[in-house]
Amino acid sequence: MLLRAIVTSVLRLGLGYGVALVGGVLLGVGLARSRALKELAGPLVLGLSAVPSICWLPLAILWFGLSELAIQVVVILGAVLPIAVATESAVAQVPPQLVRAARTMGARGPRLLYGVILPAAFPGILSGAKLGWTFALRSLMAGELLFVSGGLGQLLETGRDLGDTALVLGVVVLIVALGRLSDVLLFRRFELEVSRRWGTEAAS
Numbered sequence: 001m002l003l004r005a006i007v008t009s010v011l012r013l014g015l016g017y018g019v020a021l022v023g024g025v026l027l028g029v030g031l032a033r034s035r036a037l038k039e040l041a042g043p044l045v046l047g048l049s050a051v052p053s054i055c056w057l058p059l060a061i062l063w064f065g066l067s068e069l070a071i072q073v074v075v076i077l078g079a080v081l082p083i084a085v086a087t088e089s090a091v092a093q094v095p096p097q098l099v100r101a102a103r104t105m106g107a108r109g110p111r112l113l114y115g116v117i118l119p120a121a122f123p124g125i126l127s128g129a130k131l132g133w134t135f136a137l138r139s140l141m142a143g144e145l146l147f148v149s150g151g152l153g154q155l156l157e158t159g160r161d162l163g164d165t166a167l168v169l170g171v172v173v174l175i176v177a178l179g180r181l182s183d184v185l186l187f188r189r190f191e192l193e194v195s196r197r198w199g200t201e202a203a204s
Contacts, residue, residue, distance in 0.1 A: 002155070006174065009140060009151035012068075016075030017136040021129055024080040028087025028128070029113070042088075049085050053078030053139035057146060071143040078139030079132040086128020090121035123194050130187045137179055 030037050031045065056077045060070040094117050102116040118125070144153020152171050159167035 002174075005150065005152050005155050006178075009144065009153070010178070012071060012075065012144075012151060013136060013140050016072045016140065017079055017133055019072075020076045020079035020132055020136060021083060023076070024083025024128070024132060025087050025125060027080070027084040028089075028125075029091055029118070031084065031088040032091035033113070033117075045081060045084055049081035053135060054142040056139075057143055060143075071140065074143040075136050075139045078142075079136035082135050083128045083132035086131060087121070087125050090124025090128065091117060093124065094120045126187070126190055126194060130183075133182060133187070134179070137175070141175065 027041075027045070031042055032038070053074055056074050057070070060073040060077075064070040064073065098116065098120060099112070102112055107116055140151070141153045141156070144151040145157050146153075152175060155171045156168055159165070159171065
């Protein structure tokens, strides 16, 4: 039962986070590069990013019922906005002289975006992606807690119903371990590579 719950939650987290990462980066780049989009959607994105992810669950249930899709909606909405805000900030903070130099050398359009702007903004985008992962994990646990879902959140709820402190603490430890493992296996490697490439790695 425990292994099945872990696999279920990890698969949900991977799917929801993947969608949120792609959507958040695209939205963030759009906000940073399009004045019209920034004026139209910028304040809304910033305001909605302050809404706790659990607040999206009642709306998701109204739309999709007690379903897998409802949980995924909560995970995606919980992660996509922090990623978008961080990406917008990272792209907006790319040094203007770097962009001007690239244009002087003939970089335009997609070549400028993918060859200059996004690589320069990557450290900030990575920080946003890491933050988004944390929000996605929190959102997933919140969604799984509220109805039968077969994941770690449901095990927490089962432990509460049974008064099983050991089960509750064990699941909490597993969630902490999952967050730590993802940091070591995913983000730490990217952070080290970014540090080496940008010359910010601490001298040994």
